[in-house]
Amino acid sequence: MTDAVEPPKARRPNTRLEEVARAAGVSKSTVSRVINGEPYVSSKAREAVHQAITQLGYSPNQAARTLAGSRANCIALVVSEQGSRVLADPFFAGVLRGVNAELAGKRVQLVLMMSKEGDEQDLVNYLCGGHVDGVLVISLHGQDPLPRTLADAGLPTVVGGRPLGAGGVPYVDSDNFNGAMEAARYLVSLGRRRIATIAGPRDMAVGMDRLSGWKRGISQARMDADLVAYATDFTPESGAAAMADLLRREPALDAVFVGADIMALGALQTLHAHGKKVPDDVAVVGFDDLMIASTAVPPLTTIRQDVEQLGRTMTWRLMAELAGEENLPPFLLLPTSMVTRVSA
Amino acid sequence: MTDAVEPPKARRPNTRLEEVARAAGVSKSTVSRVINGEPYVSSKAREAVHQAITQLGYSPNQAARTLAGSRANCIALVVSEQGSRVLADPFFAGVLRGVNAELAGKRVQLVLMMSKEGDEQDLVNYLCGGHVDGVLVISLHGQDPLPRTLADAGLPTVVGGRPLGAGGVPYVDSDNFNGAMEAARYLVSLGRRRIATIAGPRDMAVGMDRLSGWKRGISQARMDADLVAYATDFTPESGAAAMADLLRREPALDAVFVGADIMALGALQTLHAHGKKVPDDVAVVGFDDLMIASTAVPPLTTIRQDVEQLGRTMTWRLMAELAGEENLPPFLLLPTSMVTRVSA
DNA sequence: CCAAAACCTGGGAGCGCTCCCAGAACGTTC
DNA sequence: GAACGTTCTGGGAGCGCTCCCAGGTTTTGG
Numbered sequence: 120m121t122d123a124v125e126p127p128k129a130r131r132p133n134t135r136l137e138e139v140a141r142a143a144g145v146s147k148s149t150v151s152r153v154i155n156g157e158p159y160v161s162s163k164a165r166e167a168v169h170q171a172i173t174q175l176g177y178s179p180n181q182a183a184r185t186l187a188g189s190r191a192n193c194i195a196l197v198v199s200e201q202g203s204r205v206l207a208d209p210f211f212a213g214v215l216r217g218v219n220a221e222l223a224g225k226r227v228q229l230v231l232m233m234s235k236e237g238d239e240q241d242l243v244n245y246l247c248g249g250h251v252d253g254v255l256v257i258s259l260h261g262q263d264p265l266p267r268t269l270a271d272a273g274l275p276t277v278v279g280g281r282p283l284g285a286g287g288v289p290y291v292d293s294d295n296f297n298g299a300m301e302a303a304r305y306l307v308s309l310g311r312r313r314i315a316t317i318a319g320p321r322d323m324a325v326g327m328d329r330l331s332g333w334k335r336g337i338s339q340a341r342m343d344a345d346l347v348a349y350a351t352d353f354t355p356e357s358g359a360a361a362m363a364d365l366l367r368r369e370p371a372l373d374a375v376f377v378g379a380d381i382m383a384l385g386a387l388q389t390l391h392a393h394g395k396k397v398p399d400d401v402a403v404v405g406f407d408d409l410m411i412a413s414t415a416v417p418p419l420t421t422i423r424q425d426v427e428q429l430g431r432t433m434t435w436r437l438m439a440e441l442a443g444e445e446n447l448p449p450f451l452l453l454p455t456s457m458v459t460r461v462s463a
Numbered sequence: 464m465t466d467a468v469e470p471p472k473a474r475r476p477n478t479r480l481e482e483v484a485r486a487a488g489v490s491k492s493t494v495s496r497v498i499n500g501e502p503y504v505s506s507k508a509r510e511a512v513h514q515a516i517t518q519l520g521y522s523p524n525q526a527a528r529t530l531a532g533s534r535a536n537c538i539a540l541v542v543s544e545q546g547s548r549v550l551a552d553p554f555f556a557g558v559l560r561g562v563n564a565e566l567a568g569k570r571v572q573l574v575l576m577m578s579k580e581g582d583e584q585d586l587v588n589y590l591c592g593g594h595v596d597g598v599l600v601i602s603l604h605g606q607d608p609l610p611r612t613l614a615d616a617g618l619p620t621v622v623g624g625r626p627l628g629a630g631g632v633p634y635v636d637s638d639n640f641n642g643a644m645e646a647a648r649y650l651v652s653l654g655r656r657r658i659a660t661i662a663g664p665r666d667m668a669v670g671m672d673r674l675s676g677w678k679r680g681i682s683q684a685r686m687d688a689d690l691v692a693y694a695t696d697f698t699p700e701s702g703a704a705a706m707a708d709l710l711r712r713e714p715a716l717d718a719v720f721v722g723a724d725i726m727a728l729g730a731l732q733t734l735h736a737h738g739k740k741v742p743d744d745v746a747v748v749g750f751d752d753l754m755i756a757s758t759a760v761p762p763l764t765t766i767r768q769d770v771e772q773l774g775r776t777m778t779w780r781l782m783a784e785l786a787g788e789e790n791l792p793p794f795l796l797l798p799t800s801m802v803t804r805v806s807a
Numbered sequence: 808c809c810a811a812a813a814c815c816t817g818g819g820a821g822c823g824c825t826c827c828c829a830g831a832a833c834g835t836t837c
Numbered sequence: 838g839a840a841c842g843t844t845c846t847g848g849g850a851g852c853g854c855t856c857c858c859a860g861g862t863t864t865t866g867g
Contacts, residue, residue, distance in 0.1 A: 133593055135853060146817045151855060159815055176584075178592040182529035183853035186822045191526070193574075212555050219577045229575050231540075233563045248522040249477055355758045384758040391760075414699045414728040416735075416760040479823060490847045495825060503845055527823035530852045 134175040142171035195251040217430020261322040281324040293424035295328035298455030302404040303336025311374035315346035317361040329378040358382025362389035380405040402463035418460035486515035539595040561774020591616045605666040625668040637768035639672035642799030647680025655718035659690035661705040673722040702726025706733035724749040746807035761805035
C-alpha cells in the first residue's frame, strides 16, 4: 500500500477504447470502426461493442479523436461583441436554439466566441488553427472582413444575415426585402396615403434590405418613397427619435413601417406623446415579431422572421459542406410572414 | 514530384511547437514552459520564444494540450432546454455575455450544451468524461439532479440561480428575497393598503424566494400577506391570468408586486382591460428590469438584477475553484436595486 | 475448382503536446 | 575548493484515439 501524501485530486480513470475492446472481445480498430459507423464490421462484433459501450458508460475522448483524426468534431459560433449588444438578445438566443436543435444527435460540439475589437488576430489564429471544423458568424457589422478571411483560409464558413463585406461567402438570411415589401403593400391596401419608414443603420444589410423592400412596395403603388428616417441603432430610443423626425417633416403621415420591432416600441411612444392614435391616425407595422410585439400597446402588427429557423438553416448548410456535399446554394433566403394584430 | 490525384483538401500545415522551438533556438520543453507561464525560464529564452510565436503566428493545438495535460482548458455552459424557453432569452443572453467577459483573456473555451429530456445520461457521460474542466449550469427546473450528479462525480460545478434539488453545490444568485422585500416595503411606503403579488411557478426557487421576500415585507408592515396568485410559467399570458384571478378575489386591491417583468406585461394588460389606471388605481412593481420594463405602458417600476454580473460571478467562482483556491464561499448573492419609473 | 473480389479483423505508427527525470550552469556557504 | 542548493535546460515517454497496412475469411464468378 502506497501512502498517498496528497489526495488523488479529481482523478478520472475513464474507460478507454481499449477496455471496451477487451470487454467486447475485439480489437481497438473494430471498436473505432463501430463508433465511427464505418462499414466492414460484422453485425455480431458491432453488437458486442455497443453492449460493452453502454455497460461501461464509455464516452470517447474528444481530444484524442481530434488529435489523431483530421477533424475537430466541433464548430464555432462567432458573435461580434458590439453586434450582440445591438441586434441583441432575442435574436441571438433564437439563433442559438436553432443551431443546437440542428446539432442535436450529431456528435459535434458548439463553442462560442465573441469577437472583440483587439483580439481579431487571436480569433483568426485560433479558428484557423484546426480547433474547429467550421464557423458560423452572426451579427456582423459594416464591412467586417472576418468571414472573407476565414473562407480564404479554407475554413468552411456560413454567415447569418447578408454580409456587406464578404462577397462569395455563403450566407443565410430572412427574406427582408420581400417581407418589407409585403408590409408596404399591406399599408397601401389599408388605404393609407402618406406612408413613412424608419430604417435601421446604413451599415447593416438587414436595415438596407428592408428599406429597399419598402421602397419597392411604395413605388409600385405609384406613391412617393420619400419619407425615410434612419435610426442610428436598433434601440427604442433611436426609433423614438426617428419617429419624431418624421412627424416634424410630415405631420400628416398616416402610416409607418418600422424596420425592427424594438425600434417600433420607441416609435409608438413618440406617436402617443404627439397625441396620435394607433392605428386610427397612424398605422404601424414592425419587423421581427419579437415577444414584445404582442405585448406592446397596442399589440404590434409585424413581419415575422423565424430566427430559430435561421440558426437551423445556417447549421445545416455548414454541416452539409463539412460532409462534402457539392453544389450547395451560395445563399439561402428564409420566408417571412405577416402577423396582423392591432397597430395596423 | 508526386502527382496528387486528389486535391489536398483543407490541409493546414500548422506551425507546431517544435518549429517554434527551432526558431527560438531552444527545446520543446522550454517553449512549453513559456506558453504555460511556468517559472524557471531565463528572460532571454522567454523573449526569444515570444518573438518566434508572434512571428510564426503560432497557436497551440488545444486537442494535444488536453490529451497530454490533465485539463481541457474548456468549461461547459449547460442550459436546460425547457428552461431556455421559459426564463427565456434576455436572461440567457445576459448571462452568456457575463461569462464571456470573465473568460476574456484566459485561454479557456466555452462550450454550450442544452440538456434535453432524453439524453441526460449522454450529457453526464460527456461532461464527466474529462472533456471539460468545470461546468456552469443555468435555468434549472424543479429538483433537477444534474448539479448533484456532476458535483458527486468530482467535477467543479457552479449553478446560476439557487438550485432546489442540489444541496451543497455552489451557486450564485441575485438576492431575490431582499429585492422582493424592498418592493413590498416601497409599495407600503406609498400608502397602499391592499398589496397583492403574482408569484412564479412553485418549482423554481426564483419564484419562491421573491414570494418569501414579499411576504416578509408585507408582514413587517402588519398587513395581510394573503393576496398571492401563482403563475404557471414566466410568460405575459400567465401573468395576465394571475392578475385576473387576483382582481376577482379582491377587486379593491391597490398594488401588486409581480415576480417577473415578463409576467408584469400581462398583468398590465389585464388591469387596463378592467379599467384600472396604473399607477393611480393600482401600483405595479416588477422584477428583473428587462429592456421591456422601460418601454412598457406605463414604464414599469421594477427591481433590477444584473444578469451579466451573474454570469461573470459564476465564472469567477468556477475559475477560482479550478485554480485551486480554498475556502471559497458556498454561495454568492448579488445585490438588486430598485428602478423607479411610472407604474409605482 | 481455383482466381478474384468482397468482406472483416488486428497491429502499430503517430497526431502535438505536457510532464517527469536527469543533468548542466550558476551561485553560496563552510 | 568541496559540498550544497537554486535556477535553468533538453530528452523522451505517453495521453487515447484514427488511419494505414497487412493478412485472414468468406463470397462470387468463370
